[in-house]
Amino acid sequence: MPLLTTAAPLLPTQPVSLRDVEYWDDTSDAIVMGFGAAGACAAIEAASAGASVTVFEVASAGGGAAALSAGDIYMGGNGGTPIQQQAGFRDDTDAMVNYLLLAGGDHADSEKVRLYARQSTAHFAWLVAQGVSYKNSYIAEKTVEPAGDDCLIWSGSEAAWPFSEETKPCPRGHLPQWSGPGRGRYLMNLLCERAIALGAAVLYNSRVLALIIDDQNAVHGVVVRRDNTLHCVRARRGVILCAGGFIMNTDMLKQYAPQLLRAKAPLGTSGDDGAAIRMGMNIGAATLNMHEGLVTLPFYPPASLLKGILIDERGQRFINEDCYHGRTGHYIFQQPGARIFLLADNAIFARPKFSAMMSIEIAAVAESWRELAQELKLPSGALLETITNYNEHAARGSDPQFHKAPEWLQPLVEPPFAALDCSSDACRYSAFTLGGLATLPSGEVLNEQRQIIPGLFAAGRTTCGLPRWGGGYSSGLSLGDATFFGRMAGLRAAGAAVPSPH
């Protein structure tokens, strides 16, 4: 007996009409597409609220892109998490809200920001309650993904201009307690196991192909392919799309965010193919910021390199080098020319540690800045004036042009001088997408009229969430967004109460 009455071949990501469904293979209160950070947290909350939950994961294991990360989650406000407090930081909710709004820029979603900031220490407690362990420790040094199992780091641009002038800086990156490079895997193993322990049925190697909708565009279930067989699975309360972004879909990148194709190290899993975003779009869901992404090439640690200066092919600086590496990456990609160098003198030079795999190579070494400019074929005069001006002010501890914080200001005067090649042609920039479906803080997906599409929810990088553009990114924002708003979507889909941003 055919599953679907339709004679037409099923087109992936195109909706299927409820009228064409002959029978349901299975039924669940909530169906979750994707078992990464957002999907696992949605499943935990929906199951905890008493809903039956089925998770379909296209890979053969859970974790998603979050499992490839350091597991950093951006949290604070409300007087501080226990880790912040014990490190001496009494974080303020307004300061966190201001930072996130400023970081969000023109596009900030103030409702999501306010809800997230107000609930942030409660979210920390929730993660601990799920079994995630956080060491009571703080790393003051500017770092990216520290070795060891320490917790609290400065993971954004809080201490850098212009943020530092607008709102009280506080470190908010929380890394789980796990030694070695598998911190994101540790976090995701815990969350996935927790969802399963609470009764979520998790089916791997299962690709969601289509949403099933009625004539009013309400979502009633999904068509899934497992073992080469199609199944129609009904969702009594809602389908939650938590299937990542589209950094692995070259066609979508060409269409929406072509500049991200310059980043040679896309960050994600093969599941980040945009299928869930397209499923939403194909039933009228609105999208936001499809052109935005995080682009990065961390050149620190060692932190001494923050005392160097980034220059473009005009021999000019363009940013305070001490801001978050994703903000730097954003502005690097904004410069009209592709050639970008990090200049260092002998006193501060060291090989970038974090980016060994990204291979930032030395483009030139010379005994004088003049010679270096010639080797790099930079405009005569301009580089020397940039250096002279920088050194003159750095000696007095000031950077009137770009406002780098005094601790990173030191004249670059000790030969030999080196240029590290940060050009996008020469390096493996990392990138993932930040655009996606428009949602309410409750995870409900909106159409172009900002009306809720009944039965459809989304969270994580399938949505446009807290992080909205590369220039405003901080480490831990995407995982913070995915875990927290995954929870909201799970609660809402289960019919449970969701905290209000007001």
Next chain:
Amino acid sequence: MPLLTTAAPLLPTQPVSLRDVEYWDDTSDAIVMGFGAAGACAAIEAASAGASVTVFEVASAGGGAAALSAGDIYMGGNGGTPIQQQAGFRDDTDAMVNYLLLAGGDHADSEKVRLYARQSTAHFAWLVAQGVSYKNSYIAEKTVEPAGDDCLIWSGSEAAWPFSEETKPCPRGHLPQWSGPGRGRYLMNLLCERAIALGAAVLYNSRVLALIIDDQNAVHGVVVRRDNTLHCVRARRGVILCAGGFIMNTDMLKQYAPQLLRAKAPLGTSGDDGAAIRMGMNIGAATLNMHEGLVTLPFYPPASLLKGILIDERGQRFINEDCYHGRTGHYIFQQPGARIFLLADNAIFARPKFSAMMSIEIAAVAESWRELAQELKLPSGALLETITNYNEHAARGSDPQFHKAPEWLQPLVEPPFAALDCSSDACRYSAFTLGGLATLPSGEVLNEQRQIIPGLFAAGRTTCGLPRWGGGYSSGLSLGDATFFGRMAGLRAAGAAVPSPH
């Protein structure tokens, strides 16, 4: 008798089901929404091809935003238009293709570019055949909208770096022969009259509220409101959306292109409310580049001001000042700080002529650059170094950093010195949107799978056309795109042959 069976109130821009249409008030082969440049040309071609055509225009007269413009159309290639040839330019199609591809950047639509360039002199002949008059004259001076009735101008960045290095420069802006400020109105009066003479039925004060679609999403007609009455009008062959962009829709700007809200002089008519784009989106049409727009504040003529330098709040230059004013505007809006100044010395200073209405005011005048820097509160040292470096190279006729062409290079040494305030807070930047529906060169609207939506066409600023971002804009591109691809949509909707880009 009710027009529609549906009990629900009609929601503007949401589709109506064909099943809910009780009867048709009228039927036409092609229905055109909007009687601006794209709509008039679509109507002309569809009517010429023998189709019956009905045009619905929301205003009480035709013309659209094109009637507010200078009527400039970007044309060339193929050995040159007659005007180019007689001015001594033998324009090359490949050069025009290269320029448009380079101008389009990452997002360029190479099919549209190739078709447009190859057909460009034929398009000129077509316009003349419709009755548009072009004077056989050429203005060598860099200008924006010259007084008088002269024709050929340098309307883009062809002679400016990097374009000048990549492809042979040629002037391609063609202004119609009409004295005074109403050139766009003259052009549009002709095109609108021509459409009517060919038999198009034009109904003013008529707002298209909804597309009428069948279960397969094919478009069969529109719901129109006239004299407070709803009418269902059937389109046998197709509906052509030519209803402008969304620069007048603040909600859409907030959602898609918030930076354009900084431009205080939106360029368009009240019809540029995005309704047609939303109608497309609401039946699954793909959109492209919704975040892009043209932003501009022409500070020339007088051309002498091109010998000045634009600086940001770091006291640095950021662009070759001799490129097209829309490219300058794009990069002005890209600078992290809002404060932007045009610096001039006594030898080149004059009040900007074009922008009287945009009121570029003098921010400071001083006897020395040092004093000027203090008045402007710019970083001490940086501005002086910028000026010193610029002057030193300008004296030798070079600009190694930004590659301004030698004719605009002249040391700024004669006091007093002035700063014109080009900050977006202080001036009335002009802007319109460049994002819109994804279409084939034939005007057929595409869904997210790049499949054609049967019965739906679009052209002009309702689509993402030839001009795709502000940094690659040239005057005449939007009108060129609207008139030419309006024609293609009209031909295709009438079932006539459309030239192939291959």
